[in-house]
Amino acid sequence: MKETITQLLDTAVATLQGAGELPADLSPAIKVDPTRDKAHGDYATNLALVLAKPAGCKPRDLADKLIAALPENDAIRRTEIAGPGFINFFAATDAIAGIVSQILDAGDTFGRSLIGAGEKVQVEFVSANPTGPLHVGHGRGAAIGDCLCRLLEATGFDVTREFYYNDAGAQINNLMRSVQARAQGLGPDDEGWPEDGYRGDYIADVAQAYLSGETVTADDREVTAKADPDDGDAIRAFAVAYLRREQDLDLKAFGVEFDVYFLESSLYAEGRVEETVNALVAGGHTYEADGALWLRTTDFGDDKDRVMRKSDGDYTYFVPDVAYHYNKWQRGFTTVIDEQGADHHSTVTRVRAGLQALEVGIPQGWPDYVLHQMVLVTRSGVEVKLSKRAGSYVTLRDLIDEVGRDATRYFLAARRADSQLTFDIDLARSQTNDNPVYYIQYAHARVCSVLRKAENDGLAFDHGVAMANLERLDAPQEKALMNRLARYPDSVERAARAREPHQIAQYLTELASDFHTCYNAQKVMVDDAELRNARLALGLATRQVIGNGLALLGVSAPEEM
RNA sequence: GCGCCUAUAGCUCAACCGGAUAGAGCAACGGCCUUCUAAGCCGUAGGUUGCAGGUUCGAGUCCUGCUGGGCGCGCCA
Structure with missing residues (x-):
């Protein structure tokens, strides 16, 4: 049209x-x-x-x-x-109603497009270090990142979901010492507890599992505990695997899976960090000062130069970051999107500057970033701190268990990434029935119910009769609904281009509203077989589009509620 | 002090590359179930889109300044 x-x-x-x-x-x-x-x-x-x-x-x-x-x-x-x-x-009414047959013909593919033309896109998200369970901020990243991937897939991109983590640095050593201390029977407030150790109870669980010789299998590794409390390397390997497994289980429960797990340690092992440093030095953008090696990132828009190699000889995190992104480029990803918390936004300029300084033809402004603002968690009206070290933060698992997967996903993905989000746990639990996700799911269940009734009454949908009478759908509510349905492909395309999954949530709310209005205004199961079948077709089309849209959000489309 | 994000109804949020009378949900008020699921619908009320300028046929949207909030500014990640 x-x-x-x-x-x-x-x-x-x-x-x-x-x-x-x-x-x-x-x-x-x-x-x-x-x-x-x-x-x-x-x-x-x-x-x-x-x-x-x-x-x-x-x-x-x-x-x-x-x-x-x-x-x-x-x-x-x-x-x-x-x-x-x-x-x-x-x-003309029949011109509007044409969308119904289009949707029924296209089925699951309605709304999909080829604007991505098979282009390789990598989306890196979550990327939590294996030092503890995932928190709400990771959950928001997981929801936005995964929905973004689904949108890109729906628009014809060849998407790789990637998770990057540090499995060898100072934080991991801290993790090891914390587990070791627990294995020795120490608590966070005891003498001998490592400074800045991870205080959470989960550390004790890791220690317990280690001592009992457990074998853990994460998505990217499997480790059997050596049970020797003096073997730091063994503890480290086991603790990382244990927490990775826990994160994977949480992510699976959230409906998120990754294609690639990328280890920071591999960048060192494969010489990529060295290689990157050499390239930066060769590019002439580095200098030595105060016993350290610096990169002149100010040449590329940074507000101050950055240390690459500290005076103690270690590299700062920024170097493997650049090496990692260079590796993404080498793997042929013309488009890379990094989804991360806005508290790390300073890495954006830095990484891009490092990539430009390599002078290997990476475009300015590459890679793309989607930054989400902080999630403030409250319980009983009091802020719950998100600090891992404090050990008292709300985990993604908590939310899934208390609020449910669908509502949690929807809640975290339905708002613009730019806006701050207050996740009131009490509200999220008590308002379960008021959550907009149920409004959408209910529309889906309602259509299914009508179709069941048609079946039970022996008045099953007749495709031929319906298609011949679509012009009967001329009530204003029906036209509004059909016009809304016709907008779905545009909505998907726009959301994908803007990298804004929340637009789909918005669209679905409007679609559900149009449907509910229609449902209340026009009875489907009327005696007039021509009109009835036309309306059943409209119901089927609505069910299809709601289902397709919810799939983009990773939210289920129940047949009854 | 500098940088990024942000400010829209009492609350939580939308608003499609700048379009017509700024929209939903919750909360409030009044209606609608002997009819396909009332987790729903219909109606009422609620706004100087933080403030002040600018750009133009037209600005919540773009530009400048100001104010309030969040985050970041390490030889931490």
């Missing part, structure tokens, strides 16, 4: 150009939008407003000429000029 109108306008512009009414060298991007207000018809364009200046005439006069030049088309019932010069299009 939208394409039809765009085409008609395109023809009209060409006609006016031929007649000398419009400059011939003009090739305007014709924008046709669904209207927000039914009084404005089904679609509208601002074309006359945009072209008024180059055409040298008043917008409304130009709109007149454009309409006069529009080719005849059965899909358009009538047009009108409104406001400053908008052209409103009122579509």
